[in-house]
Amino acid sequence: MSASLEPPLPLGVIRVVVVVPESEKDEGLPPMSVETTAGLARLGDPVELLRAQSPAELEAMLEDPSIDLVLLDRLDIGVACALLQAISDGSAPSVVVCGGPEEDALEAFRAGASDCIQYGPDFESVLPIVLLEQVRSWRAARQRIVSERRIRRLEDLNAAIVLGMPAALAVIDPDGLIVTENPEFGRLFPSWSDAPSSTPEFLAARVPEAVLDAVERAENQRRDVDSGLDAAELVRVETAGGNEDDGGEPRAYEVRRRRLDDGDRSLLLISDVTESEWLSERLEALRRDTRDIIENINSALLVVDLAGRITFTNIAAELILGGEQGDLRGRQIGDWFGNEGGATNPIEDCLCDGRRSRGTETLLHRADGQWIPVGVSCSPRIDAEGNSCGAVAIFQDLSEIKELEQHVRQTEKMASVGQLAAGVAHEVNNPMGFIHANLNQMSEYLGDLNKYVEGTNRLRQAASEGDLELVRAAAADLDVISREIDLDYVRADFEKALLESSEGAERIRHIVKDLRDFSRADLPERVPADLNQALDSTANIVFTMMKHSVQFEKDYGELPKIDAYPMQLKQVFMNLLVNAYQAIEARGGREPGVIRIETRAVDDEILIRISDTGVGIDPVHLARIFEPFFTTKAVGAGTGLGLSTSFKIIERHGGRILVDSEVDRGTTFEVWLPLTPPPPSSGG
Secondary structure (H helix, E strand, O other): OOOOOOOOOOOOOEEEEEEOOHHHHHOOOOOOOHHHHHHHHOOOOOEEEEEOOOHHHHHHHOOOOOOOEEEEEOOOHHHHHHHHHHOOOOOOOEEEEEOOOHHHHHHHHHHOOOEEEEOOOOHHHHHHHHHHHHHHHHHHHHHHHHHHHHHHHHHHHHHHHHHHOOOEEEEEOOOOOEEEEOHHHHHHOOOOOOOOOOOHHHHHHHOOHHHHHHHHHHHHHHHHHOOOOOOOEEEEEEOOOOOHHHOOOEEEEEEEEEEOOOOOOEEEEEEEOHHHHHHHHHHHHHHHHHHHHHHHOOOEEEEEOOOOEEEEEOHHHHHHHOOOOOOOOOOEHHHOOOOHHHOOOHHHHHHHHOOOEEEEEEEEEOOOOOEEEEEEEEEEEEOOOOOEEEEEEEEEEOHHHHHHHHHHHHHHHHHHHHHHHHHHHHHHHHHHHHHHHHHHHHHHHHHHHHHHHHHHHHHHHHHHHOOHHHHHHHHHHHHHHHHHHOHHHHHHHHHHHHHHHHHHHHHHHHHHHHHHHHHOOOOOOOEEEOHHHHHHHHHHHHHHHHOOOEEEEEEEOOOOOEEEOHHHHHHHHHHHHHHHHHHHHHHOOOOOEEEEEEEEEEOOEEEEEEEEOOOOOOHHHHOOOOOOOOOOOOOOOOOOOHHHHHHHHHHHOOOEEEEEEEOOOEEEEEEEEEOOOOOOOOOO
């Protein structure tokens, strides 16, 4: 039998798995007959031959979906049937070449063969026809399966989108009837109307009129510009029914309309954007508020990135840094915050290790070349992943504050000196009083002594003349004068008055010296200071105002000198001693109070302890006593700056000040100063 083969449509590479008889493989014969090879060559498309030697190998190969055909060439029928059973449903078609009786073909069909070819005279021409038919059928079936799967996936995806979309979808026909809708449409616009669902009034009864008007405008716009999906329109609706969940509150909807491909029906897409609109408005309001706050705060604010480049500044920062709006962006923060005089740069510290600062004092280099003191508060910026992305710094020009602080500090000191004035005046008046009295007494004594001296001169004159009677008379007169003026008493009392006046003058000299030492200005640099001498001279000054109501107990240890600002430390000691005196005065009572002063060297620090037996400090106030302007005294009796100033002075020396107090028992202040103070800071 002969057959003609029409030129087939191109199929591309045809992948064929061939299983050949074991006998041929064992004997080293060609894997296929010459006729089979020639038949495959007549397929008209390239053929890729893959050879299998066992059912397991064949089954593994057929897992590849690109296999087009399995060819069992002249196998023993039993072997062929075993191989056919290894081919699962849905795999590539199998063609069996039978070389035996026709019953073998029937057996192969029963085992699942897709087709059988009897090996004979027409084999070479029949083989390609059968194979092409099987390959085309298989590829068509495979493509159909792939298309069906793709269609199902698209249908599932479309259903998931439509059903899960948080927007109302509805398809309406030209008459305004709802063809279909998704669940969200039913949720936003429930069927609460009595209008029949088959009428246009049903849609109008469900959807607010303002939304329908927007839909109509979208349709008119589409007709005018022949557009597809119209631009969204935001519609605000006063709902007075409809959705029961809205409680009659105004709602905002985003409305879109698209004419579908058939040209008759339209797709409505309506989104309830009330919440997002509210959030957008709230966000915009917050942005405006934040912008207004940032631009109107008195403090300068700037934001820098990790490289120290400025990314934002407010108006106050631009005024201090000397820039105009926007021209500071991208500049290095080191252009202003340097290390002049050992000043720190808290912004660089924050960028390097995330160190936060609050009110750190440093120096800033203004555009005019002037270094000014500033207080900087800085914190790192953290992104959503918790990583640092820069820093935010707020700072203030402290020039005026520093001047005011210096003025207030001097005022506080002068106020304390004023409190001492009465005591110092009294202390000076006491010796001055008896010096003045002694001077008056000595003036009288000097008149009496002048009489005695005149009598002595007359006696010396008589003796020089040699007249014994005149000598006796002059001696008798001198004896009378001595008795009249009580010469022995005058001499003794005169000497006593001189000694008392000398002691009074020495006391005045010491008071003046202590007062002069206390009021002497500090040098700009630290100097070696004897803390025992500084404390004792201060105690001597303040004792003049409290000697009638306070007893001092002094216990000075041996202390090494330390580099310090001694006059500032004296101000601290005076503040603590005056506070102790005032606490004792507030306690009242007839018995004098006690102020105990102790000094000790403890390891690498010096301890100055000042204790009193006054009224003590209420625990409610104890945590605030070092705050500026905090005071428990009556109005006009204190500025609230004494202890805060003392705290800053001790902090400047690298030390610390501690307090322990009990109501009605007294208070103890401890000042700890390091033997080796830290280097001077910019604030000092």
